[in-house]
Amino acid sequence: MAAFDALSDILRERYLLGSTASTIGWDQETYLPPAAVDHRAAQLSYLSGKIHELGTNDHFRKALEAAESESLPEQAANLREIRFQFDRATCLPQKLVEESSKVSSLGKAAWAKAREDNDFASFAPHLEKLLAIAREKAEAWGYEDEPYTALLSGYERGATTTEVATIFDELRPQVATIAAEAVERSKSVPADLLLGPAPIGDQVTLNREIAESIGFDFDSGRIDTTTHPFCTTLGPRDVRLTTRYDENDFASSLFGVLHETGHGLYEQGLPSDEAHLPSGESVSLGIHESQSRLWENHVGRSRPFWEKWLPRAQELFPHLRQLDLDTFLAAVNRADYTFVRVEADEATYDLHIILRFIIERRLLNGDLAVTDVPGAWNELFQELFGMTPPSDSLGCLQDIHWSMGGLGYFPTYTLGNLNAAQIFAAAMKKSEIKQAFEKAETRPLLTFLQQEVHAKGSSLLPQVLLREATNEAPSASSYVAYLKGKYLE
Amino acid sequence: MAAFDALSDILRERYLLGSTASTIGWDQETYLPPAAVDHRAAQLSYLSGKIHELGTNDHFRKALEAAESESLPEQAANLREIRFQFDRATCLPQKLVEESSKVSSLGKAAWAKAREDNDFASFAPHLEKLLAIAREKAEAWGYEDEPYTALLSGYERGATTTEVATIFDELRPQVATIAAEAVERSKSVPADLLLGPAPIGDQVTLNREIAESIGFDFDSGRIDTTTHPFCTTLGPRDVRLTTRYDENDFASSLFGVLHETGHGLYEQGLPSDEAHLPSGESVSLGIHESQSRLWENHVGRSRPFWEKWLPRAQELFPHLRQLDLDTFLAAVNRADYTFVRVEADEATYDLHIILRFIIERRLLNGDLAVTDVPGAWNELFQELFGMTPPSDSLGCLQDIHWSMGGLGYFPTYTLGNLNAAQIFAAAMKKSEIKQAFEKAETRPLLTFLQQEVHAKGSSLLPQVLLREATNEAPSASSYVAYLKGKYLE
Numbered sequence: 001m002a003a004f005d006a007l008s009d010i011l012r013e014r015y016l017l018g019s020t021a022s023t024i025g026w027d028q029e030t031y032l033p034p035a036a037v038d039h040r041a042a043q044l045s046y047l048s049g050k051i052h053e054l055g056t057n058d059h060f061r062k063a064l065e066a067a068e069s070e071s072l073p074e075q076a077a078n079l080r081e082i083r084f085q086f087d088r089a090t091c092l093p094q095k096l097v098e099e100s101s102k103v104s105s106l107g108k109a110a111w112a113k114a115r116e117d118n119d120f121a122s123f124a125p126h127l128e129k130l131l132a133i134a135r136e137k138a139e140a141w142g143y144e145d146e147p148y149t150a151l152l153s154g155y156e157r158g159a160t161t162t163e164v165a166t167i168f169d170e171l172r173p174q175v176a177t178i179a180a181e182a183v184e185r186s187k188s189v190p191a192d193l194l195l196g197p198a199p200i201g202d203q204v205t206l207n208r209e210i211a212e213s214i215g216f217d218f219d220s221g222r223i224d225t226t227t228h229p230f231c232t233t234l235g236p237r238d239v240r241l242t243t244r245y246d247e248n249d250f251a252s253s254l255f256g257v258l259h260e261t262g263h264g265l266y267e268q269g270l271p272s273d274e275a276h277l278p279s280g281e282s283v284s285l286g287i288h289e290s291q292s293r294l295w296e297n298h299v300g301r302s303r304p305f306w307e308k309w310l311p312r313a314q315e316l317f318p319h320l321r322q323l324d325l326d327t328f329l330a331a332v333n334r335a336d337y338t339f340v341r342v343e344a345d346e347a348t349y350d351l352h353i354i355l356r357f358i359i360e361r362r363l364l365n366g367d368l369a370v371t372d373v374p375g376a377w378n379e380l381f382q383e384l385f386g387m388t389p390p391s392d393s394l395g396c397l398q399d400i401h402w403s404m405g406g407l408g409y410f411p412t413y414t415l416g417n418l419n420a421a422q423i424f425a426a427a428m429k430k431s432e433i434k435q436a437f438e439k440a441e442t443r444p445l446l447t448f449l450q451q452e453v454h455a456k457g458s459s460l461l462p463q464v465l466l467r468e469a470t471n472e473a474p475s476a477s478s479y480v481a482y483l484k485g486k487y488l489e
Numbered sequence: 490m491a492a493f494d495a496l497s498d499i500l501r502e503r504y505l506l507g508s509t510a511s512t513i514g515w516d517q518e519t520y521l522p523p524a525a526v527d528h529r530a531a532q533l534s535y536l537s538g539k540i541h542e543l544g545t546n547d548h549f550r551k552a553l554e555a556a557e558s559e560s561l562p563e564q565a566a567n568l569r570e571i572r573f574q575f576d577r578a579t580c581l582p583q584k585l586v587e588e589s590s591k592v593s594s595l596g597k598a599a600w601a602k603a604r605e606d607n608d609f610a611s612f613a614p615h616l617e618k619l620l621a622i623a624r625e626k627a628e629a630w631g632y633e634d635e636p637y638t639a640l641l642s643g644y645e646r647g648a649t650t651t652e653v654a655t656i657f658d659e660l661r662p663q664v665a666t667i668a669a670e671a672v673e674r675s676k677s678v679p680a681d682l683l684l685g686p687a688p689i690g691d692q693v694t695l696n697r698e699i700a701e702s703i704g705f706d707f708d709s710g711r712i713d714t715t716t717h718p719f720c721t722t723l724g725p726r727d728v729r730l731t732t733r734y735d736e737n738d739f740a741s742s743l744f745g746v747l748h749e750t751g752h753g754l755y756e757q758g759l760p761s762d763e764a765h766l767p768s769g770e771s772v773s774l775g776i777h778e779s780q781s782r783l784w785e786n787h788v789g790r791s792r793p794f795w796e797k798w799l800p801r802a803q804e805l806f807p808h809l810r811q812l813d814l815d816t817f818l819a820a821v822n823r824a825d826y827t828f829v830r831v832e833a834d835e836a837t838y839d840l841h842i843i844l845r846f847i848i849e850r851r852l853l854n855g856d857l858a859v860t861d862v863p864g865a866w867n868e869l870f871q872e873l874f875g876m877t878p879p880s881d882s883l884g885c886l887q888d889i890h891w892s893m894g895g896l897g898y899f900p901t902y903t904l905g906n907l908n909a910a911q912i913f914a915a916a917m918k919k920s921e922i923k924q925a926f927e928k929a930e931t932r933p934l935l936t937f938l939q940q941e942v943h944a945k946g947s948s949l950l951p952q953v954l955l956r957e958a959t960n961e962a963p964s965a966s967s968y969v970a971y972l973k974g975k976y977l978e
Contacts, residue, residue, distance in 0.1 A: 016535045019528070024512050035709040036727035039508070043724075046505045220524040235532070238525035 269454025289416020758943025778905020
């Protein structure tokens with residue numbers, strides 16, 4: 001047997017176990033009876049141990065080395081990524097891995113309580129430990145410019161802190177200006193325009209019709225209900241989305257579904273025969289988020305889209321019948337400052353991310369002490385938003401990410417926005433895609449994404465993928481142009 | 490570490506994997522997208538290989554032998570059962586196991602088509618092979634009296650064909666007489682008395698209220714929808730029931746739920762800390778079925794139960810308001826001959842089972858050729874029911890069991906009926922249980938079942954458990970008395 005095939009067999013076994021763990025993880029979020037949570041945790045911990053073991057033991061190392069010596073050119077990209085993951089997984093001392101898992105688990109519980117009690121002081125010692133572990137990991141993983149890069153590149157392969165900082169520095173004043181203007185202009189749009197009776201059954205119907213019409217394959221996926229919406233893949237033809245329903249706000253579940261459907265279309269577009277290989281896996285969070293934001297915002301908040309769908313929404317939700325298309329579009333594109341990131345709109349979202357990036361980077365570099373986080377947060381918030389959070393719960397305690405050790409994750413949200421705009425603009429340069437889109441026919445757009453993004457898996461680094469898909473270097477210019485077009489014209 | 494603890498650790502690992510397989514199996518029946526079925530099959534096949542391996546390899550054999558030499562008296566029952574399962578799993582040649590799995594898989598598909606086409610001849614060669622494999626297994630497993638016992642005891646530990654034949658021979662004329670009389674008397678009760686508009690949401694509400702009121706713990710379980718109702722356990726505190734809904738027949742889902750809740754209460758009553766050991770497992774299908782039949786029939790078709798619940802049912806389903814309690818009870822206890830077992834009522838059900846037992850036993854013993862099955866079936870059916878199936882699809886092709894290699898399974902349904910009656914009668918001898926039951930207060934009855942049946946796990950053989958719980962030898966007398974009381978008085 002060829003060496004790469006032998007390696008592939010191990011990866012296939014790991015994928016069987018990994019997708020099994022994902023399945024019982026999905027069940028935990030959707031249908032698990034409350035008292036069953038301890039046993040589910042034991043199952044997941046057992047499986048993740050086995051999965052880790054399969055991909056890090058000596059047997060795997062030898063199989064990888066053999067495949068590398070074989071040097072099949074068509075497997076070079078897969079081997080590059082397998083090696084990256086293997087080295088990252090094996091270079092951490094076992095003690096650090098165990099400590100990290102323990103500290104994250106305690107950190108998550110402490111954070112939930114601290115947020116509830118608006119008590120940053122009780123979370124601070126946990127954040128201190130989480131930060132120390134993140135620093136240790138960064139040293140083990142290595143970096144080109146500064147420690148933050150080692151964390152970031154776990155989520156955004158190949159990205160560096162320097163590059164991100166350059167882009168964010170360029171973005172910040174522009175977004176701040178656009179946001180201020182957008183918020184000002186939105187003052188004429190009542191915040192509750194879209195609210196009104198929306199029976200859940202009818203929301204389910206509309207969401208499904210829309211998800212199906214933009215290409216989500218319900219033979220290979222489904223939508224369920226959870227408190228926190230997500231998209232997870234349980235197998236090569238099994239993509240599960242979730243959303244939540246507010247009986248008075250159809251738009252909240254609908255835009256949630258559009259977002260998750262964007263993730264789901266990416267997953268359904270990956271090469272399913274290679275699901276166990278990097279070439280069958282999504283490439284980075286910044287590219288994943290680009291797909292969700294593209295469908296949620298560039299498509300889902302556009303005029304052509306609602307020319308098509310507003311009549312159907314009005315059929316199901318009679319309170320919308322009093323709104324004309326322009327008013328409706330103004331409502332779904334309304335901007336306002338919020339303290340909380342997950343409630344932010346397109347005009348203000350990136351300010352939340354830029355703030356987090358600055359704080360995280362300073363923490364990692366030792367330029368900011370943990371105890372000074374609330375002060376730094378509030379000061380920066382005042383600078384960016386012109387207001388100060390009334391509590392840490394609505395400030396530096398609002399997000400779960402740090403408590404789980406997820407330092408370095410936040411920038412991928414804004415990278416997703418930038419990538420979405422750059423990819424969408426590239427697609428719209430093709431007249432047949434643009435013409436169809438103007439009639440709310442998105443199949444050509446999806447075909448473009450499938451060919452240029454989805455089908456590539458992790459064969460290309462994210463930056464290369466983006467460059468090849470758009471014929472441009474990664475930059476903020478398409479995104480800024482998009483925001484300006486939406487909010488300033 | 491003590492030898493039994495070492496063995497226990499392997500069993501705990503096997504249980505983690507087994508309960509994981511059950512979870513993804515449940516998902517397959519409830520929520521799996523259609524195109525995901527191949528990957529799910531690959532996952533299940535991988536897991537079942539691992540589970541089999543863990544419980545049959547040399548490491549396990551040595552751990553079992555060590556635990557046996559340790560001879561802890563408190564673990565004698567567990568070791569007896571672990572040894573039984575180990576020997577049964579390891580004494581089959583690998584070739585036979587593989588052949589069996591292949592033949593069952595092909596058999597199931599061939600059966601489904603043969604039933605659809607009413608074409609026994611196309612299924613006959615499969616049944617021939619299934620029978621040959623069943624005979625080979627029986628020889629490998631060994632038996633006291635005749636080969637059928639080796640199959641039967643895989644479902645009903647400790648039971649023999651001779652004992653079952655003795656009980657069934659005694660039962661047959663009595664049930665035949667009662668059935669004939671019950672069918673005659675039921676002619677005055679219209680078959681469609683209970684039919685009428687029953688919105689699914691209201692059925693879900695009533696089913697849940699009733700399941701909860703008889704003790705099903707929704708913190709440790711749930712009810713979902715499937716084509717074929719079942720009960721499965723995914724962990725020590727995770728019991729999943731399913732049912733199906735007919736929008737015109739609330740009784741069909743309700744009695745289905747009562748049946749599955751009976752299974753579920755048994756599973757929820759097993760010692761959860763010993764879920765990985767025989768002492769934490771259900772003991773046999775005949776005892777399992779006794780719990781479902783007890784709640785479905787002895788409780789669920791009783792006068793006290795409907796004195797309590799009929800007003801609530803009438804509230805939800807207005808078409809029931811025209812029925813008084815007596816008429817309602819006559820309707821839920823109506824008897825009629827049917828060709829199909831799964832549609833049979835209490836008065837006639839056992840005749841279907843007795844027929845199958847006779848046919849299976851003759852097949853195993855070589856007294857009946859596969860090609861003669863349809864003729865033998867129809868002849869016996871005429872004898873027992875006074876009518877002949879109009880087709881094999883409504884005759885010998887109606888059940889899935891044989892096609893999956895499940896020869897020897899059928900008797901456990903009637904054993905379940907007998908056990909249910911014997912256990913219920915024993916409970917009713919206790920005046921506090923009986924007095925409560927007459928007010929539809931079933932908590933004391935459940936406590937009795939929990940103490941005498943559920944808590945025992947597989948520590949006692951089924952026949953011993955039954956004797957200890959009821960202070961009587963296993964017999965048909967309580968059951969016959971129950972049927973007479975219901976149908977002849």
